[in-house]
Amino acid sequence: MNITDISGRYILTFGYGNRKNYDVFLDYLKSFNIEYVIDVRTITRAWSRQWYGDRISIVCEKNNIKYISKTALGNTSGNKNWVPANQEAANEDLKEIAEIAQKCNVLILCAEMNANRCHRTEVASCLEHLTAISVKHLE
Template identity: 55%
Template sequence: MKCQDDSFERCILTFGYGNRSNHLDFTNYLHAFNVVCVVDVRLTSRAWSRKWYGEEIEKICLQNNVSYISMKSLGNTSGTRKWIPSNFEEAQEDLQKLSMLVTKGNFLLLCAELDSSACHRTDVALELGTLMQIPVKHLR
């Protein structure tokens, strides 16, 4: 499946689990977009439900032959959608590391907020998309 249009094979995907009661949409997206890696961009990989804890997401990824990485440096300290990392230099280093992963295939930035326009992952994805010159697609 293409990411946005016929001219792009690869893209950066974002997904927020919000109040979802199961992993169905998440796993469907992993397959539909040929995701090779899920990058957890939460400051802490905890959630309102244990099913969205980092360890559980990692298990699901492994069951679906997808890598999982938690990058707390790309988490948000602002308490709003505006991305303010806890350590700017570390965040920039991790963005560079991610830019090398993009060459291996599509990856998905995971965070809690269901609506991407209300989540810091939008800023992270846009910065990474600009760095890599590939499109961003926000999944619902």
């Protein structure tokens, strides 16, 4: 699958949904040479403790991948339409991630498995606009 743009970089998004283990997540991290996982959940907790931010951070660290939680990029709308709690903080986080994405392959992580029902599509769209780097939604 060729998903890189002319810069050789790409931004991927992934939702863990109700997955019981890290198999698919780790496959994507390795297959696409992900260097940063950016968690865009308002609260880095889940129905399953394995998807808590601290656990994901450990999994990433064991695989030489940096994990960053950006709660300012979380969603307060209760649906797929992205409404950050603080737009100024969200804009700052978007700029920071855009700088990282210029140098490294990143994966935007959220809970909703279906990208069409998740705010991460809007977050990724903002990053695509800031960086001109192509976005691919993984499921």
